[in-house]
Amino acid sequence: MFSQLLIVCSLGFIAAAVDAIAGGGGLISLPALLLIGIPPHLALGTNKFAATLGALNSSLTFARSGKVYIPLVKWQIIFTFLGASLGVISVLHITSDFLNKVVPVLILFVGLYTLFHKDLGIHSEFKGLTPKSLILGFLFALALGFYDGFFGPGTGSFLIFLFITLFGFDFITSSANAKVLNFVSNFVSLILFAWNGKILYTYGIPMAIFMLIGSWVGTKLVLKKGARLVKPIFITISLAVAAKLIYQSF
Template sequence: MWLNLLIISALGFFAAAVDAIAGGGGLISLPALLVIGVPPHLALGTNKFAACTASLNSSITFARSGKVHFPLVKWQIPFTFIGALLGVWAVLSVSSQFLNKAVLVLVLIVGIYTILHKNLGMENKFQQLIPAKLIAGCFFALVLGFYDGFFGPGTGSFLIFSFISLFGFDFVAASANSKVLNFVSNFASLILFAWNGKILFLYGIPMAISMILGSLLGTKLAIRRGAALVKPIFITMSLLVAVKLIAQYL
């Protein structure tokens, strides 16, 4: 019992720190729950509960630092929320096998593209909101919200990449904005998990506390160290998502 709490707290802390910087924390926190014997359906709900508290904490910290661009994300939030609800609903009746293969290709492209383009996301080139890009941003928010509710792995990477490639944000600002949308999709998914009694609070509460602390550390490191820290971790987590998906496929 105490050993299990120690494992999920330690790995939860590390997962939240990494996730606050560049996304991909679910690669660490979800397996931690499965390793100690939590059934998959309860592990998913419990992980969402803990991750939701961590992403909220990161969002608040980033917002206080002035890194969140609210004139943009305020339009994306409702699309993300609706997308996530639709995603959770859809996963109950649609096979995720095709999506698994498609995401594997996409996340590899994102990781490799970021490696090859050395200056990508190193400077904040955002200027102003253009209606066409705002519409595109809301579309991406809807699609990625749906994806997070339906499947999940790599959501943070895709969100960060969309903010950089579409709006010209640097990695820190992109991570800040993506964390707000990630919280929204987590919260929407959490509502349905809670409604169906899929949260194990015995593990979820201590894990949430450790993840809040981890997210605070990760967020402050991202703000202080900038894109030079965020980019290599972003690339690493993107490629780890790809490795995980390959392992599942094989």
């Protein structure tokens, strides 16, 4: 058991650091749990449990730094909460075969689009909220809340990409906003997975501690290094998530 704990804790640390910077940490942490033989539904629940503490730490650190755009995010939290609730309820009853095929293509598009748009997210182009942008913000919060509860991989990448392309935020603000919404969907998912007995606490608790430390390291790097650190990691993680999911699908 010690060797298994070593695997999930070390990979959990790396996953949380990466997730705080550019999203996509689930690409590392969830496979770590599956690697040691934990069944999929238990792995999903245990991963949510471990990831929630790190996501909370990143959210609070970003919020204290003033990087979270509260006027928008405070409303998106409600829609994320609702979406994640519906997502977990759905995944406990049906399989995710359809998403296994569609999501890799979408994440690949996100990664390639960002790669070939050299200035995307480097500087803030945010010009304020409009009724149209608010509605779009509510809709993608609901949809990605559902997606995170139902399936998960790439949620952070999708959120960051949409905050940049729809609102014109830079990578730092987009990462901060995304982490708050990601925490909400993780927390809701955690409660529902726990209620249904889908968490292995013997692995989840030590993994959560290491993910907390990893999230602290990742968040500090974002705030110190800025968008020029986040963008290449974001592109790398997006393409890696897409490649992994495509490989699994075929």
